[in-house]
Amino acid sequence: MRNTVQRRVILDELRQLTTHPTADELYELVRRRIPAISLATVYRNLELLSEEGVIRRLWRAGTRRRYDGDARDHYHIRCTSCGRVDDIPASTPGTRLFGYLLKPSGYEVAACYVEFTGVCPACRARRSGGAPVAASSSSAP
Amino acid sequence: MRNTVQRRVILDELRQLTTHPTADELYELVRRRIPAISLATVYRNLELLSEEGVIRRLWRAGTRRRYDGDARDHYHIRCTSCGRVDDIPASTPGTRLFGYLLKPSGYEVAACYVEFTGVCPACRARRSGGAPVAASSSSAP
DNA sequence: ATAAGTGCAAACGTTTTGCCCTAGC
DNA sequence: GCTAGGGCAAAACGTTTGCACTTAT
Numbered sequence: 300m301r302n303t304v305q306r307r308v309i310l311d312e313l314r315q316l317t318t319h320p321t322a323d324e325l326y327e328l329v330r331r332r333i334p335a336i337s338l339a340t341v342y343r344n345l346e347l348l349s350e351e352g353v354i355r356r357l358w359r360a361g362t363r364r365r366y367d368g369d370a371r372d373h374y375h376i377r378c379t380s381c382g383r384v385d386d387i388p389a390s391t392p393g394t395r396l397f398g399y400l401l402k403p404s405g406y407e408v409a410a411c412y413v414e415f416t417g418v419c420p421a422c423r424a425r426r427s428g429g430a431p432v433a434a435s436s437s438s439a440p
Numbered sequence: 441m442r443n444t445v446q447r448r449v450i451l452d453e454l455r456q457l458t459t460h461p462t463a464d465e466l467y468e469l470v471r472r473r474i475p476a477i478s479l480a481t482v483y484r485n486l487e488l489l490s491e492e493g494v495i496r497r498l499w500r501a502g503t504r505r506r507y508d509g510d511a512r513d514h515y516h517i518r519c520t521s522c523g524r525v526d527d528i529p530a531s532t533p534g535t536r537l538f539g540y541l542l543k544p545s546g547y548e549v550a551a552c553y554v555e556f557t558g559v560c561p562a563c564r565a566r567r568s569g570g571a572p573v574a575a576s577s578s579s580a581p
Numbered sequence: 582a583t584a585a586g587t588g589c590a591a592a593c594g595t596t597t598t599g600c601c602c603t604a605g606c
Numbered sequence: 607g608c609t610a611g612g613g614c615a616a617a618a619c620g621t622t623t624g625c626a627c628t629t630a631t
Contacts, residue, residue: 301585301630337588342621360498361505361596363620378560380567387556405561412555414500415528419519420546426521442605442610478613483596504595
């Protein structure tokens with residue numbers, strides 16, 4: 300992975316934000332530093348960086364994808380009214396997850412969605428059998 | 441909410457599946473019973489039914505939205521290779537979540553994504569202040 | 582020198598919408 | 607009869623891609 304100006308600035312801008320921007324929100328910011336950058340470059344870099352595990356992709360099918368410059372373990376809470384996404388720190392000896400949710404987050408918590416990712420039995424068989432699968436959509440977030 | 445033929449068939453077909461179909465997968469099935477139905481109707485109904493809490497919308501499932509006819513509490517596991525989504529039963533006295541994940545699911549589990557949904561502080565204030573918010577995107581999944 | 586990366590514009594697939602008509606209440 | 611809901615086609619939307627050019631290695 301080459302160290303291009305565009306990539307450096309995209310990552311730098313993303314890491315300065317705690318707002319989990321969409322590709323074009325980030326594009327607007329990056330454009331202030333590299334006016335000639337294209338939206339496609341932002342998309343390509345966000346995709347590549349999340350595949351490499353440098354950043355995280357917050358999937359939401361059908362709407363806009365959001366990205367998180369912090370790849371460390373933590374949760375997210377999304378406002379069902381305006382769509383913003385905030386961080387919820389992972390439980391540690393110092394912070395209790397549900398305690399945080401109830402008070403400091405300020406959110407009125409409505410629901411919790413849990414999704415595991417992995418490799419299904421059929422794909423595991425196919426994989427060990429030899430022929431690789433035509434990967435349809437995504438890598439693990 | 442009126443009890444139309446289309447709505448009845450869409451819900452019925454969805455409930456017969458455990459495969460969490462996309463809108464157009466369901467459309468193909470429904471079309472066998474109502475050949476003249478339009479894809480837009482399927483979309484409109486899936487959206488309405490999930491807003492009403494009758495079915496569930498699986499936001500994170502790849503690029504295409506997937507729907508679940510079972511609105512009861514359970515989790516999902518998505519294959520990062522082929523995109524299929526399976527159910528993981530919620531922990532009950534009889535089934536242990538992690539026990540299930542490790543064995544009967546057959547999946548090689550890679551990661552777990554947790555997202556809460558709720559109403560953010562700003563929207564709560566706006567809401568109690570009176571003026572309703574121009575809801576941007578969604579209801580809780 | 583060479584291949585990864587970029588910019589541009591056009592293409593893509595999914596979802597939403599406006600319009601007028603149909604049918605449930 | 608009134609209105610939510612349907613069908614159709616077109617638009618909108620976020621994202622991806624082909625191509626020729628650039629640039630980091």
